[in-house]
Amino acid sequence: MTSAPDARRWRLPAAILLLTVLTGCGPSTVVVQGSFPPPLLDPLPLRMGVWYDEAFAGHEFFDEAKSRRESDWLVKTGEAQVQMWNTLLGGMFRELVQMKGRPGPNQMNQLVDAVLVPHVDELQYAIPTHTNVKVYEIWMRYRFELLTTSGDPIADWTMTAYGKTPTAFLQSDEAAVNLAAVVALRDAGANFATHFTRVPEVREWLESRATTRGEAEP
C-alpha cells in the first residue's frame, strides 16, 4: 500500500513521463532558419517602403496527418521571410523604409516612392513518405501589392517559389524541410529580383516616373 507522501513523491516523475509520451504525439515543428545573402545588383533609384502584415511576419503552415503513419506538420516561415525580404529589398532599392502601418488614406506614414506589401497566398510541402521520391519539397505562391503612400494600387501580381533538398544520411525530416524552405526562400528572392522590373504595371510606373522626372529637369 502507498501512503499519501509516497504518492506525492511519484507525481513529478509520472508527470515527466507523461509529458515525454505526449511530446511524441505532437506535430513535427520546423521554425525555418537560414542565412540569406544580399543581392548583387545595381540598386533601383527608389525610396521603397515595405509593410509586412501580421499574417506575413508570423506566417506558419499547419498540415494535419492524413493517416496514423504520418505526423502533423507545423512549418513556421514568418521570421525567415522577414529576414530574407529585408536583405533582398535592402539591396534592390536605393533605400528601404520599414513602414509604420499599411498605407491608406488616413494612415500617417513615412514619405516613400511606393510601398511593397508581400503576402504568402499558399504553401505546400512534400516529404518522401508522401511521394516515395527521395526529395523534400516546399512550394510557395506569393502575392505582391505595390501601393502609393495613400494606399492606391500601382501593381498587383503573383509569383511562385520552389525549393527542394535530397534525403541525406543522418538528416532528420525537420532539418530537410528547413533546408527545402531556405532554398524556396532563396528562389523567391531570385525570382523577385530578376522579374520585378518586368511586371507590366511596375514597368509602366517606372517609365512614367522617369518621364515625369525628365520633364521636371531643365
Next chain:
Amino acid sequence: MKPGVMGTALLAATCTVLTGCVTATVDEMVFNEPTEGIGDSTVVILGRRHASDYETEPDFIQCVGKRIASRDRSIEVIGELEFINALYPWFEPRTAPLRPQDIDRLLLHRPVAEKMAALRTEYMIWIDGNTVRTDSAGSMTCGIGPGGAGCFGFGTWNNDANYEATIWDFTDRAEVGRINTSASGQSYMPAVVVPIPIIAPVQGTACDSIGDQLLEFLSSEF
C-alpha cells in the same frame, strides 16, 4: 609498437578489409587544356539542380573540390556556397546560366562583371548527376531484453553513381570538356548480435575518379 598505435593500425586494416568492391568507369573528352596550368586564376565547381526528381549532392561537389585542391595545392577552388552567395541571385537553379554563351548576358550587369573579375574565375565546372540505391535484399531483426540487445540477419544493397562534369572556359565563353563517370558497388551488412556494415564507397570512388580527370585537365603536374 605501442598498443595505441597498434590498435589504430588494426582498426584501419579492419576498415580496409570491410569495404565493399566498387567498379568505376570514366569517359573523357577535353579540348584546349591549359598546358602550363591555370596560374593565378581560380576554378569553381557547381552542382546542377534543375531536375525535378534528383539533385546533385552538395557534399559530392565539395568532395571533388577537395580532391583537386589537395592533390595540386597551386589550384584555388572556390567553394560552391561561397560562389553562389557572392553572386546571388545569378547562380540559383532558376537563374543559373545553362550555356557558356549565357555568361555574356550575366556580365551585362556591372556588379556581376566586377565580382567575377575579383574572383579571377577561369574555369567553371558544372557537375550533374547523383548516387542512388538501386536494389536491396535481406532482412534483419533486432531485439532488446534484460540481458542485453542484439541483431540477427543479413542485408545487401547496390548503389549506382553517375555524374557528368562539363568544363566551361570563362574567358572564351566556350565549353572545353566533358567528363563522365559512373560507379557501382554492392554493400553488405551481416549481423550476429552486432551488425557489421561492409560499405562499398560508390560516391567516394566517383568523386576520386572525376577529381583525378579534372586534375589532368587543370594541373600542369598531372
